[in-house]
Amino acid sequence: MDMSQYLEVFIDESKEHLQTINEQLLELEKNPEDLSIVNEIFRSAHTLKGMSATMGFEDLANLTHQMENVLDGIRNQKISVTPELLDVVFRAVDDLEAMVHSIAEGGDGKRDVTEVVQQLRQIEKGEPVTPSSKSDDKKPTLLQQTYDEFEYTVLQQSKEQGFNSYEIRVKLRADCLLKAARVFMIFEVLEQVGEIIKSSPTVEMLEAEQFDQEFIVTVVSKETKEDLYKRIMKVSEVEEVVIEPVQFSKAAPAAEEKEKLKTEELKTEKPKQTQAQTQQAEKSGSSSSKGNVSNKTIRVNIERLDILMNLFEELVIDRGRLEQISRELNNPELHETVERMSRISGDLQNIILNMRMVPIETVFNRFPRMVRQLARDLGKKINLEIIGAETELDRTVIDEIGDPLVHLLRNAIDHGIETPDVRRAKGKPEEGTVKLKAYHSGNHVFIEIEDDGAGISREKVLKKAISKGIISEQNAASLTDKQVYELIFASGFSTAEKVSDISGRGVGLDVVKNTIESLGGSVTVDSQEGVGSIFSIQLPLTLSIISVMLVEIQKEKYAIPLSSIIETAIVKKEDILHAHNQKVIDFRGKVVPLLFLKDIFEVPVSKEDDDFLSVVIVRKGEKMAGLVVDSFIGQQEVVLKSLGNYLTSVFAISGATILGDGQVALIIDCNALIK
Amino acid sequence: MAELKVIVFQLKDKEYAIPVQQVRSIEKIQHITRVPRVPKFVKGVINLRGVVTPIIDLRTRFGIEETAFSDNTRVIIVALGEIEVGLIVDAANDVIDISTDAIEPTPEVVDSVAVDYINGVVKIGKRLLILLNLEKVLETTKV
Incomplete structure (x- = not known):
């Protein structure tokens, strides 16, 4: 084959x-x-x-x-x-x-x-x-079943009452046609002489023929092993029967373990209020604990997802048209059908949009292992904290970001965190902490790698940079700390005094920087000597889903990323204050400048504004601004799209999105508006 | 003698041609979203089967007075390297083969305005086709 x-x-x-x-x-x-x-x-x-x-x-x-x-x-x-x-x-x-x-x-x-x-x-x-x-798993003697507490008690009690308990492995013939029927017959035979305590697979599965050729049943009976054997062999199409007495020594530990699980389950159930919920929790609790890790997935080429998405957007346009037609025709039946279709396609839209997004977990989850190994190799104690692993990023970015992150992490562990005795001498806890944090902000994903290690030494960096000819001595003195730290990203720079095989692999941080920049992102570093360093990576969401607030300015629709918005407000015209030729408002005790989007975006004006202004309060870091719009439409999840290669860097527009009606709405870049 | 397949479109009273290799598709006019603070001839962007595509009004680009869109108005989606844009034209009527030999250099006074954007002209019978230089049309428009 x-x-x-x-x-x-x-x-x-x-x-x-x-x-x-x-x-x-x-x-x-x-x-x-x-x-x-x-x-x-x-x-x-x-x-x-x-x-x-x-x-x-x-x-x-x-x-x-x-x-x-x-x-x-x-x-x-x-x-x-x-x-x-x-x-x-x-x-x-x-x-x-x-x-x-x-x-x-x-x-x-x-x-x-x-x-x-x-x-x-x-x-x-x-x-x-x-x-x-310790048996070879080819031998058929591997009959150990595990029993829960109840089954175990039953087995013990029957033993006390003089019953024998057996584990019986039955193998049906390969050409057996009605497996379920044979199982039924065997059960019938056994139940005439004893009681079936347990079967593996379960009875339901056996009845549904969800087993290969073999199954194991545990039976208590007064009959002897030999009699049971003969009885079962009378059922046709049985190929082989192996009967062994239950070994209580083996069954017991499993029971204990199960018990432990049970009490744990009970603990988690306590906060739940109603009986129904409790029962459900018990069921789902036990089943999910088995199935949580093994996700069922299939692999799809990302191009196909692109095609699917574009096709779907076509569909959305037609949906918009249909909705409009149905409104015009005013036929209740058509109305209902179109509404249903809208709802379904809405769900579909969500699914399709989410398919391309991958939680950064897929990259992060290999780090704990790596950090553990590094820490052991270097004789350091390190606690890796991962925050925001559920942050979603476009698949293409995910594929690229792994190596730079590995590099930065190795760097933090090798150069950042000190050895336990050094740390103790400095009065720090022996265990160093490396924080790996991902989060969305604006149209970007930020990934931060923070360590509480030695930090970057300004003197060392400068000395090295001068010796490598990256900067001149004269320039060195005038640089700010931040500028000095940025030097470590310069090509040909490596701060490690001795090159270890952990971070000094011949590639420097310049490679990290290049990779991130090629993804359209940026990387910065901040540090305090003796306290630690923090590397922040900013990555664009090239193709990703963001939540926006749709607003209307005259007849045009714009989208403002929800991540930039603090809140919305309706402001009376009289409440606008003037300061230095700038209109401002008093917003919760803070003076917030107003930006009239219709002026900034040169929107053609067809109607005059009324006495109340709709204002979206946005922020960039600590700074705030009030964007004046005509009306709020609502919140929506949209796909961020670029304006293409022709229109690069349009002022205060970070991209576009396609709305439900198929029209394009521009996404406002609040960072560019706030100076 | 090489043949060149071109798409012929109309702008006011003249006929222009673009090599068919540069044309992705021809679309009917649809809702255009205005983009603020871009050159005047960039009408905005449209949703072209899920791809946000910028649209250039060739009339404005060539300094011809604007007219309202009609049923014949078309958007020719062209591609040049990584760039894909739509050109608004009065009508797109034809696909024809021309022989490269028939291309003549731009006469000094073919059109006072559009002369920069022209690669040459082709005479077919009584028709005069103006070969568009797409690079020039899209150039200098970096915003």
């Missing part, structure tokens, strides 16, 4: 699984007791193993298998989670990543993993607890 068509899917999915494993491992490090996390990791590892074996990547499959064994040990509480163990597992994940990467680049995915495999084996064998039960 030609596998090449699946290769891409395989690579993408593998990366996803590795990401999940990474995230969950970090989570596990924080909560070593939480077995649900281990299960999550196990699931991903298992899928990965299966996929790579199918695709014929033996090394990948072997290593994953070895890792899975260790995880299985943790899951069954034979091995306890320690940082050393996690180090090895992380290293294994690194190797896996490298292999997937090599496959992605057309390689064979082969890699010498004997050392890691060896270590994993050692860990696996490190604990002496019942190594015999």
Whole structure:
């Protein structure tokens, strides 16, 4: 079979699984007791193993298998989670990543993993607890079911009352046609002689034939193993039956764990008020805890999304026309239909617009892992705080922003944060903090990397810059601190006194700056020696959805980004004050200058304004201004579009958007209006 | 002898031509959103199937008096490199092949105003086609 068509899917999915494993491992490090996390990791590892074996990547499959064994040990509480163990597992994940990467680049995915495999084996064998039960998963003896508290009690009680409990694995013949019917018959047989406590998959799934050929049931009965066997074998189309007594030692821990989960659930339920809600919470709580990580996604070429979006906008124009026609014709039935269509297409619009946007999380989520590794390598203690990971950015920007961020983070950790003893000497907490923060403001996304480390030394930077010939000594003295800090972005500059392999990789911050500028953004740095530094990246939302307030000026519609707006106000004409040829108003105790947009935008005037002015109070940093418009239309989510390459830098207009009626509305750039 | 396919359009009483390779599409006039503080000949922007496209009024560009739009008024969407704009013309009537040999240099006094924007003229029978120099039309308009 030609596998090449699946290769891409395989690579993408593998990366996803590795990401999940990474995230969950970090989570596990924080909560070593939480077995649900281990299960999550196990699931991903298992899928990965299966996929790579199918695709014929033996090394990948072997290593994953070895890792899975260790995880299985943790899951069954034979091995306890320690940082050393996690180090090895992380290293294994690194190797896996490298292999997937090599496959992605057309390689064979082969890699010498004997050392890691060896270590994993050692860990696996490190604990002496019942190594015999450590079974090869090809053998059919793997019957361990897990039981919840209730089931466990039932099992115990029946044992006390002289019943035997068995786990029975039934395998149906591959050519079995009516699997559900066979299951029913087997259940019937078992219920004649005992009671079924549990089945895996669940009865519902069995009835729906959602299983391959095998299922496991737990039964309490007075019959012997042999009798049960004979009875089940009487049902036709059964290929194999394995019966084993329930091992209570094994069942118990699982029950305890389940119990723990239950109490946790109860805790979360407490704040909920009504009974119905509680029940629902219980249900969704348990199901979501299983399904939260494994998002179901498909990959779509971004070009297709563009086409879809443009097509949809066409549709929106026609919708506008239809609405108009329906108004004119005044036919109630047509009205209703058009209204329904409008609503549906409105929802559709939202979905399509949101499809291109990706939370910056996809970039951020690989950082905790990286920071952990760096901190361990450098012997530093670092706490990475991520804020605003849900901030959405256009996919194209997301793809580019990863490397510059990695660089800045490495920089902050390597040069910024001091070693624990230095920090202690300075009276700082031993653990350094690196804050990674993303947020929307105006038509931009800001990403800030802040550390509470040593800060940038003005003297050092100047000395270096002079020695590298970036500036002259005469100029040096006249520079402001900020200008000095900007020097570190100059090409050919690297502040690290000794080049480490962490941030001094031959590329300087100038590369970071270039990349960000090529995305139409900018990067600045501010610092205080001894206190820390902050790097801010400003990125445009080239194609993104923003909330705007639509306003009308005479007959023209404009959009003002909601992020710039403080509030709207209606002002009486008499309340306008004059100061230095500038009309101002008193707004909540502050003097706010008024800007008449109809004058600034030279709007053709057809009607005179009345006694009241509609004012939108906007801000740029600390400064405010009141934009005078004719009326407010309302708030709306719009797609930001550029005016194209022909009209570049139109004054106070940052872009355009297409309104529901298909018309173009211009988006006002408040930053340009406030000086 | 190379052939050149051109789109022929009308502006007042003259016929102009643009090579077909530079033309993306021909549209009917639709709502134009005025853009403030741009040269007068930039009428504004339109929504061209989801792409915001600037519109130039060729009459204003060439210093011909403006008229109200009619049923024949068309917007010719042209592309030059990265730039895509629409040109408002009185009518777009024809696609014809001309031979490059037939292109003559611009006569000294073909038109007092538009002479800068012309690559040459082509005579076909009694028709005189003025070949538009798109670079020039769009140039110097950086706002």
